[in-house]
Amino acid sequence: MSESSRDGYFIRFDSKQVTYPDICPVCSAPADATGWIYLYEYDADALIPTIRSLNPDKLRIPTCEDHAYTENEIANSKSLRAALLGMAIVIFLYFTIQSVLFLVQQIAIPLWLYFALVPVVVLLVAYHQLPPANELEEMMLIVDSGKGGTVTVRLKSENYAGEFLRLNPRAQRVSEEMVGAQHFG
Ligand SMILES: [Zn+2]
Numbered sequence: 001m002s003e004s005s006r007d008g009y010f011i012r013f014d015s016k017q018v019t020y021p022d023i024c025p026v027c028s029a030p031a032d033a034t035g036w037i038y039l040y041e042y043d044a045d046a047l048i049p050t051i052r053s054l055n056p057d058k059l060r061i062p063t064c065e066d067h068a069y070t071e072n073e074i075a076n077s078k079s080l081r082a083a084l085l086g087m088a089i090v091i092f093l094y095f096t097i098q099s100v101l102f103l104v105q106q107i108a109i110p111l112w113l114y115f116a117l118v119p120v121v122v123l124l125v126a127y128h129q130l131p132p133a134n135e136l137e138e139m140m141l142i143v144d145s146g147k148g149g150t151v152t153v154r155l156k157s158e159n160y161a162g163e164f165l166r167l168n169p170r171a172q173r174v175s176e177e178m179v180g181a182q183h184f185g
């Protein structure tokens with residue numbers, strides 16, 4: 001791992017024949033638990049990435065106790081983020097529609113309407129303050145998962161990526177350009 005990378009290490013491997021390092025991908029502590037990462041199938045050709053499978057496969061990753069996210073924790077975190085963003089969008093749309101209505105009637109936008117933007121800001125700040133869906137996915141992001149179990153991940157930790165390549169001689173390090181740099185949140 002001579003060449004360092006700011007964005008992480010892109011590694012392609014067969015998820016059915018893989019040996020994960022015995023350390024946590026997030027904190028490098030000895031792994032004594034199991035975390036889960038969903039393997040969604042994305043439609044890469046679509047303009048907006050759409051999930052093809054609603055019953056995704058999962059990767060079981062050895063992690064420490066602290067970073068062993070359960071499926072429920074992952075789902076809750078994702079729905080909380082979606083809810084905050086959704087509310088912000090709804091309130092902003094309300095503000096926009098009301099403003100247009102006032103402008104169409106050639107009435108100045110009343111002051112109270114501007115206060116509708118306060119919760120939008122609060123919601124967006126809360127959204128950004130939330131930790132990523134989980135730290136495990138942040139450190140080990142699935143950037144591509146194809147048919148037949150081939151998976152490409154972005155590993156943030158050089159230590160973990162080196163250990164991963166040592167344990168899996170058939171895994172390939174690929175460049176970000178080859179992956180197409182698709183990031184899904
Ligand atoms: Zn950990």
